[in-house]
Amino acid sequence: MLKLLNAIGEYFLLLGKVAQRPQKRKVFSKILMREINDLGVNSFGLVLFTSIFVGAVAAIQMYNNFRSSSIPIPMSFVGYATKAVLILEFSPTIISVVLAGKVGSYITSSIGTMRVTEQIDALDIMGVNSANLLILPKILASLVFNPLLIAISIVFGIWGGYLAGIGTGSWSAADYITGIQMYMPSHFIWYAFFKTAVFAFLIATIPAYFGYNVKGGSLEVGRASTQAVVWTIVAVIITNLVLTQMFLS
Amino acid sequence: MIEVQNLRKSFDNTEVLKGISTTFETGKVNLVIGQSGSGKTVFLKSLLNVYEPSEGHILFDGRDIVGMGRKEKEQLRSEIGTVFQGSALFDSMTVQDNIMFPLDMFTNLTFTEKKKRVREVMGRVHLENAEKKFPSEISGGMQKRVAIARAIVNNPKYLFCDEPNSGLDPYTSNVIDDLISEITKEYNTTTIINSHDMNSVMTIGEKIVYLRHGIKEWEGTKDIIITSDNNHLIDFVYSSELFKELRKYLIKINKTSIENIITKVEDETD
Numbered sequence: 001m002l003k004l005l006n007a008i009g010e011y012f013l014l015l016g017k018v019a020q021r022p023q024k025r026k027v028f029s030k031i032l033m034r035e036i037n038d039l040g041v042n043s044f045g046l047v048l049f050t051s052i053f054v055g056a057v058a059a060i061q062m063y064n065n066f067r068s069s070s071i072p073i074p075m076s077f078v079g080y081a082t083k084a085v086l087i088l089e090f091s092p093t094i095i096s097v098v099l100a101g102k103v104g105s106y107i108t109s110s111i112g113t114m115r116v117t118e119q120i121d122a123l124d125i126m127g128v129n130s131a132n133l134l135i136l137p138k139i140l141a142s143l144v145f146n147p148l149l150i151a152i153s154i155v156f157g158i159w160g161g162y163l164a165g166i167g168t169g170s171w172s173a174a175d176y177i178t179g180i181q182m183y184m185p186s187h188f189i190w191y192a193f194f195k196t197a198v199f200a201f202l203i204a205t206i207p208a209y210f211g212y213n214v215k216g217g218s219l220e221v222g223r224a225s226t227q228a229v230v231w232t233i234v235a236v237i238i239t240n241l242v243l244t245q246m247f248l249s
Numbered sequence: 250m251i252e253v254q255n256l257r258k259s260f261d262n263t264e265v266l267k268g269i270s271t272t273f274e275t276g277k278v279n280l281v282i283g284q285s286g287s288g289k290t291v292f293l294k295s296l297l298n299v300y301e302p303s304e305g306h307i308l309f310d311g312r313d314i315v316g317m318g319r320k321e322k323e324q325l326r327s328e329i330g331t332v333f334q335g336s337a338l339f340d341s342m343t344v345q346d347n348i349m350f351p352l353d354m355f356t357n358l359t360f361t362e363k364k365k366r367v368r369e370v371m372g373r374v375h376l377e378n379a380e381k382k383f384p385s386e387i388s389g390g391m392q393k394r395v396a397i398a399r400a401i402v403n404n405p406k407y408l409f410c411d412e413p414n415s416g417l418d419p420y421t422s423n424v425i426d427d428l429i430s431e432i433t434k435e436y437n438t439t440t441i442i443n444s445h446d447m448n449s450v451m452t453i454g455e456k457i458v459y460l461r462h463g464i465k466e467w468e469g470t471k472d473i474i475i476t477s478d479n480n481h482l483i484d485f486v487y488s489s490e491l492f493k494e495l496r497k498y499l500i501k502i503n504k505t506s507i508e509n510i511i512t513k514v515e516d517e518t519d
Contacts, residue, residue: 114340118333119338121294121299122333124299125299126327126350127324127327127354
């Protein structure tokens with residue numbers, strides 16, 4: 001328990017070092033562009049693939065539940081329910097968990113390797129705020145690009161549900177489109193993006209903490225990557241519960 | 250000049266540096282030697298303030314890095330060039346970007362000016378035609394030269410090298426030693442090298458500090474090391490039988506300084 005509290009303290013101290021004005025804006029912008037590419041653009045394919053299949057599975061599950069219901073439910077509700085679960089849970093949470101695995105391990109291993117090969121020491125000795133230079137661009141890249149990935153995920157998830165209907169012939173395209181056009185409170189969308197931004201912050205900072213504080217060699221970097229992914233997923237899931245209770249109950 | 254006053258460093262309850270005091274002069278190559286575990290790396294990292302000393306003072310031309318504010322420390326560190334044991338080049342950057350990095354961070358030069366300066370230092374360390382290569386695409390010796398080029402690109406006042414010859418063949422080691430020695434004179438830097446390479450000690454070490462179990466056991470020049478009566482130092486420096494025999498012979502014929510040895514060899518060659 002004491003170890004956990006110590007780690008949480010160190011995490012916030014690191015965030016204090018990160019949250020400072022960049023020393024050289026030009027260098028910082030260059031790194032930020034690279035991070036947007038590495039963390040965001042390179043995750044596009046995985047998000048697309050996952051979203052289409054998650055959307056299709058969600059739609060099939062909805063259809064099966066509605067069909068077995070004792071009360072007759074119109075097939076257009078398959079579209080509505082798929083849209084609702086994608087916006088409220090599947091896209092922000094599931095995609096964030098997927099990104100915690102992909103992006104989280106990349107962040108820990110890249111920063112961790114820099115630590116064990118003394119590249120971070122080299123930056124510190126030069127007088128560069130290494131935490132700021134290495135971690136802040138990752139946070140900003142995630143905060144900017146993850147909401148975009150989630151928006152894409154929602155669109156392609158809904159499209160996945162549509163394709164599942166066409167493929168199985170269980171519900172008509174017209175019913176599905178009617179369903180997704182049904183009214184939904186706009187705060188659901190804001191909630192989804194707010195949640196995504198919070199998760200993006202966790203996905204960038206927790207693995208960065210593990211990478212920045214790694215000690216030893218390549219084996220320890222591997223261990224730190226695994227730990228970082230586990231703790232990021234735990235943090236995302238707990239935060240999801242807290243945010244849902246705060247904003248939707 | 251760097252003055253070290255009663256430097257102590259402990260990790261948990263283990264004292265690694267036990268009150269070291271010494272002075273490193275400007276324009277000279279200063280060597281810190283000692284066996285593995287003697288505290289050399291901790292000493293160097295404490296001087297650089299990577300490790301906060303438990304006690305003592307480190308004065309860089311009168312400026313004490315211990316207890317210095319963040320801004321002052323950043324300023325002082327921009328005057329320091331460092332060559333790490335593993336080179337510590339940035340993997341994601343080309344050789345040119347690696348060398349240019351300190352200029353990007355600490356100067357307002359234009360790209361053309363920076364490129365010109367990078368070309369100058371690359372020429373200085375004999376690294377032409379490697380600008381576009383990544384660190385993983387060049388040899389260990391070339392990586393060391395890139396690290397030296399990056400360390401001197403900003404005209405540092407202080408140059409720190411942590412075992413610059415480790416992992417290099419004897420020929421490349423000599424090239425790196427000569428390069429560091431020449432750069433020290435050209436740039437008038439206060440150079441401190443951590444080493445256990447005896448060739449470096451005997452050729453470029455103008456001042457030598459010998460550490461043992463975290464204590465400064467001996468300090469002096471390469472010319473008096475041969476006549477030292479410190480048995481630990483002698484056992485360390487002349488560890489091989491060949492070196493021990495050579496030392497006995499040189500003392501016997503009263504040729505104890507490096508200059509004398511070279512003169513003797515030249516005399517015999519003539």
